[in-house]
Amino acid sequence: MTKIHELDTPVVLIDLDRVEANLKRAQDFADANGVKLRPHIKTHKLPRLAKRQMELGAIGITCQKIGEAEVMVEAGITDIFLPYNILGEPKLKRLLALARRASIKVTADSTITINGYSKTFASSGITLSVLVECDTGGGRVGVQRPEDALALAQRIAASEGLRFGGLMTYPAKGMVAQANAWLEQATVLLKAAGLTPEIVSTGGTPDLWRSSENHAATEYRPGTYIYLDRSQVREGVGSFDDCALTVLATVVSRPTDNRAVLDTGSKALTSDTLGLEGFGRIIEYPDAAIVSLSEEHGVVDLTHSAARPEVGEMVRIIPNHVCPVTNLFDEVTFVRGNDVLETVPVGARGKVA
């Protein structure tokens, strides 16, 4: 059997034993806490792993783009949440085509978005389930107040071709309690108006383990939990030994005693820092720091590392943020420990629209 160090670099390695353990741990936790999982596939973008998530108990999947959902429906997945304001005729046509093949739910935070959905679905024979996106402190997309959520829910309920599906939020980091209060208040208003939300969807990986604080939610959309990464380890979600995705790199230069250069730059690791120092953790040299990236080079400071790699040596890197890494590679390689199993295309990579 081929061993990982026989591969050409850079290459993304996915350890299937760790994937399985991460998925099971989250599903068991969710089951024990009465939470439904609807994993976000943006982390892996692989139909095969989406199906595995469903086999283990996920009630459906979450995609961010229509192009991702198209890949997943093509692969046989039939229950998809698209938490996005979908606008413009080309996308609305594709949304309708998808909704003829699978159960699709979407979000809206404006009447313009709702009107587009209604115009598209009114005479289609299909009723589109639309959730209201709520800004519970994240400062991104979503209505600002529970009263606004009610107003949009009423608008959806009154729109031809649509039904009010519930509430959705992407909670700000460290704001689980605040998000929960927001969603509870909105739920009270909605119930009083006869619009009990069927789904209250929140995310992501760190908050999953705090679901006891977030009892307003009925569904979670964790993504990164399948692979974990350096930022999730910082958040305490798991350990480095749980990280299932690594980038295998080669040391291409040792220009000075204190410097090594890897063949992994921003085209492999991305420039995402997520507030961390450096651009990833080198498993074999944990005291070394990837201090800067250009597109094709990663510069490593060895000052605090007693052990130092040779030119030509291979190392494995845990990225700061795995999701955009899988979006950079046309394919990833499944492994178990040091054994290479299979290289597979990243089916939903690069689906920007």
Added chain:
Amino acid sequence: MTKIHELDTPVVLIDLDRVEANLKRAQDFADANGVKLRPHIKTHKLPRLAKRQMELGAIGITCQKIGEAEVMVEAGITDIFLPYNILGEPKLKRLLALARRASIKVTADSTITINGYSKTFASSGITLSVLVECDTGGGRVGVQRPEDALALAQRIAASEGLRFGGLMTYPAKGMVAQANAWLEQATVLLKAAGLTPEIVSTGGTPDLWRSSENHAATEYRPGTYIYLDRSQVREGVGSFDDCALTVLATVVSRPTDNRAVLDTGSKALTSDTLGLEGFGRIIEYPDAAIVSLSEEHGVVDLTHSAARPEVGEMVRIIPNHVCPVTNLFDEVTFVRGNDVLETVPVGARGKVA
């Protein structure tokens, strides 16, 4: 003819009139200053534009990865510089295969790299031209002192299957004079040893316009000059009206008076800041600031913008750094002004190895 605002977003638009003007301006300048251009194709990754660069007078092209060079050779380009330490059997085999089809030059900054080249080419019947990479202040890859450059040049010259091709550097920003002094000193040493460098190659776009300061160089490897971007405008290389690449985006949310959200996040614009504030310039709203990106959302602060976009409106963004943007999109759309000409695959996208 289709107009750009009929396209689905996000989409990368390449204005061919601006491309042509940018290429001609640089080639005219190079010709007037007796400098040879060997453009770096990492910016566009498109065989068609590489060929146009050569038609206008470039002596060859530069690629950073073997996978990029393979695409370009397949498209008919026959003179390629790969300024990289190429290591490991899989890549060395591909390098030899490429060298049987085209004129290929590479770099080395260690004896380990040189030994790999020599072992691969010794009995191939092909002589590989190897330049010594010099760290003239950039702190990335390269030998540290002119004396080290001489030692490696002698090693190359003494290695079976190889010839010493010259010197190469990626000059640090604002260090043109220092890089020049370094290269001149090395050239003196090499000449004295009977190893006059045939090529002294430097880069990139900003330094091209300072070539009178950099008289040690015989070749330039500018990349970004073909499209320009927000960081190059900051460097004074051109104006926003010269920028040939824009990302067309849709405003998907206006959650507050002061906030708009675009459908372009880090999966479209990358997290690269290059020291700039924000993540790109919105042409239609130059006083608005793209203050944060998640993967699929770009959050815009409208506080200082009197004009404010509606939900569903399209805007064009000049990215901070165009090179990694073209690496994110499977295809780009050629335009002239508002007219859509053609959508083409980004042939050398995602060639990580």
